[in-house]
Amino acid sequence: MEQNHILFAFLLTLMAGLSTGIGGLIVLFARKLNPNFLSGSLGFSAGVMIYVSFVELFPIASQSLSSTYGKTEGAVYTTLAFFAGMVLIGLIDKLVPSFENPHEMKDLNEYQKPNHPKLMRVGVMTALVIAIHNFPEGLATLISGLSEPTLAVSIAIAIAIHNIPEGIAVAVPIHYATKSKRKAFWFALTSGLAEPLGAIIGYFALKQLLGPSLFGLIFAAIAGIMVFISFDELLPTAEKYGKHHLAIYGLVAGMAVMAVSLLIF
Numbered sequence: 001m002e003q004n005h006i007l008f009a010f011l012l013t014l015m016a017g018l019s020t021g022i023g024g025l026i027v028l029f030a031r032k033l034n035p036n037f038l039s040g041s042l043g044f045s046a047g048v049m050i051y052v053s054f055v056e057l058f059p060i061a062s063q064s065l066s067s068t069y070g071k072t073e074g075a076v077y078t079t080l081a082f083f084a085g086m087v088l089i090g091l092i093d094k095l096v097p098s099f100e101n102p103h104e105m106k107d108l109n110e111y112q113k114p115n116h117p118k119l120m121r122v123g124v125m126t127a128l129v130i131a132i133h134n135f136p137e138g139l140a141t142l143i144s145g146l147s148e149p150t151l152a153v154s155i156a157i158a159i160a161i162h163n164i165p166e167g168i169a170v171a172v173p174i175h176y177a178t179k180s181k182r183k184a185f186w187f188a189l190t191s192g193l194a195e196p197l198g199a200i201i202g203y204f205a206l207k208q209l210l211g212p213s214l215f216g217l218i219f220a221a222i223a224g225i226m227v228f229i230s231f232d233e234l235l236p237t238a239e240k241y242g243k244h245h246l247a248i249y250g251l252v253a254g255m256a257v258m259a260v261s262l263l264i265f
Contacts, residue, residue, distance in 0.1 A: 006146065009144075009199075010199060012145045015160060016138075017137075017138060017163070019160035019161070019163040020164070020166055020170065020192030022163075023163070023171060023188050024171040026164070026171075027168055027172055039239070040249065040250040040253075042165065043235065043238040043246065043248065044161065044251070044254035045234055045254060046231075046254065047250065047253060047258065048161075049155075049162075049227070049229065049230045050255070051254065052151065052155060052158065052226065052258055053230075057151075058078065058082060061219035062074060064212045064215055064219070081218075082223055083224055085221030085222060086224040086225070090228060135198030138198030140155065140222040142202065143202075144222065154262075162234055163195075167191070167192065168188070171184035171188040235247060235251070238250065
């Protein structure tokens with residue numbers, strides 16, 4: 001595999017991961033968060049992820065596995081891998097205490113009370129939890145970049161968008177605990193480093209096994225992970241921070257942009 005190909009995939013993963021730093025920058029410079037913009041952006045990201053998962057990733061996985069194992073057996077493996085991805089991210093959520101889980105809705109304005117208890121612990125634990133969640137996302141972006149570079153760009157953008165509010169979730173409590181916006185930014189940025197780290201570890205662990213069969217299984221699992229994240233995290237959060245229709249308009253816009261980009265490229 002060409003080094004330029006690997007470098008491109010890694011840079012995409014790095015970009016997606018470090019977008020948590022954008023959330024830190026928003027806290028750094030914004031006086032007040034715009035909930036409507038956040039709602040539309042999360043809906044947009046969900047639309048991209050859902051469309052990509054069902055229109056691109058799942059069919060590519062099915063085709064790859066069917067070419068190796070036959071149509072019927074390939075379809076079975078694709079379906080099992082899809083739901084295995086959901087189970088994986090669901091188990092990660094289940095093992096994380098709900099208050100510190102970035103997939104559990106919290107009102108970020110609560111953290112803006114100067115005497116809010118245990119703020120520093122909340123911020124640090126949120127950063128650690130987000131880092132854990134970003135491990136499989138990092139591997140997903142890298143594998144996509146190695147196999148389907150054009151598709152990988154869309155996946156990386158969608159993951160980057162959904163990482164921004166996670167950066168905010170880290171930065172807000174750190175800011176109000178330490179009174180330092182600089183520390184809040186660096187905590188948010190650092191939490192995203194798990195994404196490229198997960199990609200590197202996953203790549204070297206699976207390097208000798210990479211091939212059509214493994215690509216197919218991973219693509220199906222990625223589709224399951226992205227669908228789960230969309231319905232468990234992105235859409236509920238979009239609903240919470242904005243009006244219902246803003247979230248749906250963002251969802252449809254994300255699907256439309258993804259559809260057009262796939263037709264063009």
